[in-house]
Amino acid sequence: MKLTTEQIEYVTNYIKSLDIKWYELQVEFTDHMVTSMEEIWEKDPGLTFDQVKQNAANKFVGDSSFKSIQEERKRILQKEYNRSQRKMIAEFLKFPKIIGSILLGILAYQGSFFFEKPSKYLIVLFALLWLFAIPTIYNLTRNYNIEGKRFLAVSYYSLTVTCLLLFPNIGLNLTGVFQDEIQQNHLLIISLICFWVVGLLFCATGVYLDIKHIAKVKKQYQLN
Structure with a gap:
């Protein structure tokens, strides 16, 4: 019936x-x-x-209840999101894309020679990662409700937000701790720039995946 x-x-x-x-x-x-x-x-x-x-x-009921299924679905989507981001980053660490990553690191290293104190330059580099917060916050607020509906697929920004908090803070803290050593040790500068490049890749791919997921949901449900 x-x-x-x-x-x-x-x-x-x-x-x-x-x-x-x-x-x-x-x-x-x-x-x-x-x-x-x-x-x-x-x-x-x-x-x-x-x-x-x-x-x-x-x-x-129990493990088959709608609430349990909802939580399980959130965990699955989270894992898929994280896996997709790690896969994208791994591609930038393999040939031929790794060449671009290396060149970016070299350019960033060359920039340190224009500063009397390399530590100040590193502070600027890591602070620039916070710029990725602009598209992240914009997408989060703009798509919190899409035509009055909330979608799980675009309501978590796991690694994007985590990276925006993690990489700049760690980088700035390390720069502060080793401020005097950075002045004398270029290997330390190179190490921190490598960390910055990885942070940049995490932040950039996170923003890209967020935009991609939003577009996918809108297309699937024919939303504007």
């Missing part, structure tokens, strides 16, 4: 009431619930709508 449009709307609101706030999961869980209810009703047409709904809801 097929559910009516009004009954499906009721199921949709029921799913939302379970604190399932992500639109794609609301759609998916509603489909699962509706399918289960229609199967139950097909086997026992004498049941009322409320009885069918309750019987279907009883199937989604």
